[in-house]
Amino acid sequence: MNPIERYLQAATRENTRRSYQAAVEHFEVSWGGFLPATADSIARYLADHAQTHSISTLKQRLAALGQWHVSQGFPDPTKAPMVRQLLKGIRTLHPGEPKQAAPLLIQHLQTAVAAIEHDAVQARARHDLPALLRASRDKALLLIGFWRGFRGDELARLQVEHIQAQAGVGMTIFLPRSKGDRQALGVRHRAPALKVLCPVQAYLQWLEVAGIAHGPVFRKLDRWGNLSEQALNSNSLIGLLRRILERAGVPAALYTGHSLRRGFATWATSNGWELKALMNYVGWKDAKSALRYIDASVSFGELALLEGGSSAGLLTDQA
Structure with missing residues (x-):
């Protein structure tokens, strides 16, 4: 070439x-x-x-x-x-309603993460490194994907070199290219450390367990638990997401790689985010794109993630 x-x-x-x-x-x-x-x-x-x-x-x-x-x-x-x-x-x-991925509900995210954490505890007790690797990777993938509203291909392209994370503070994620970045300048995202369902803690735990210092964040694991140097294929994320949820007893047939993005958008809207704030955080350039992801009929704002207060203002900034 x-x-x-x-x-x-x-x-x-x-x-x-x-x-x-x-x-x-x-x-x-x-x-x-x-x-x-x-x-x-x-x-x-x-x-x-x-x-x-x-x-x-x-x-x-x-x-x-x-x-x-x-x-x-x-x-x-x-x-x-x-x-x-x-x-x-x-x-x-031949009119037809556009097919959209179902949003991953916050209660389903909580159920899945709880099941993964249970698996991790058992894996540590058995000194089962392959099982611990899988649990740690899957937890980090779910929480980063949800709280940052990432597409499947963006999750697959995350590199350790492009992420700075500090426990209890937050993390900064740089994407050299993404769908909305028409000028290919790269986009920098931020995610805070949370009291529960924390993406920062999950990410740092995954790096520690996997011993990863550079290269792809989310990698393939074969059936024997061997960790690949290669990144997950974005096309495999739908099957992986469904397997994670099914193991937790969550109905997973309607979920796809866009369910994390739609789930976050729905959660944010239900917790009082203005459309402009949501667009800035996720990276949508026009309201039409954002509105396609929002399921206004789902309301679970009562599931506040901050102890003693509303989670409406939990994630409101993007670098």
Whole structure:
């Protein structure tokens, strides 16, 4: 790969590259289309999948095909008026409510963490390092993911070198790149030390147990408890999250990698956070993005996390 190609590739998120590649392969291989495509072939492709694919999936496929044509120097057929009109007609005849991950409720988070802590105590008593590693990693992943409202791919990309944590004070997390960071300047997040469900304490315990001093924070563990040097794959986080919750007796079928983010947004809203404060903390640039994550029907503000007071102002700043 020459330097130009390397820098161009770095400008696009890995998940986006993979999904775009899969979309182009679906058009060419699965459907039998030809590239470069015409507006007519794009329209026929959409019509053939209108009843089996959601609007969001079709739009993602169009974005991928459009990007391919632009990158190869061809006119973009996905911008043709006929294609846009067809997509509007599909949306009209096949309306569907957008699928969203269920928010991880605070009581389910408490249940899961309590079960993990019980497993850790038993593992220490048995001198079972593999079990202790798994419990420590899973607890830190849940609490950092929830209290920072991170996406699955952001959790997978956390590096020890980019985190400063002090027990009883808080932690600072630097993400060199993220979905909302359009200029690729990096974003610095802060999380405070809490009296219960503390992400800082969980993170420091995980580093101590795992003996990690650099590299990925959250790593693969095989069935024998061997800790990998490689980071968890973001695509594996859904299965991992569900296994953690199922072991704690929590119904997990509706939860995905975005459930931690939605859970925090719902908790914050239920505890009186203003929308602007929530957007600043999580990193949303527009209110529409934030509102998609908030489940206003869920109310559990009575579950205050600070002893003797409301948790509404618990997490209100971001560096």
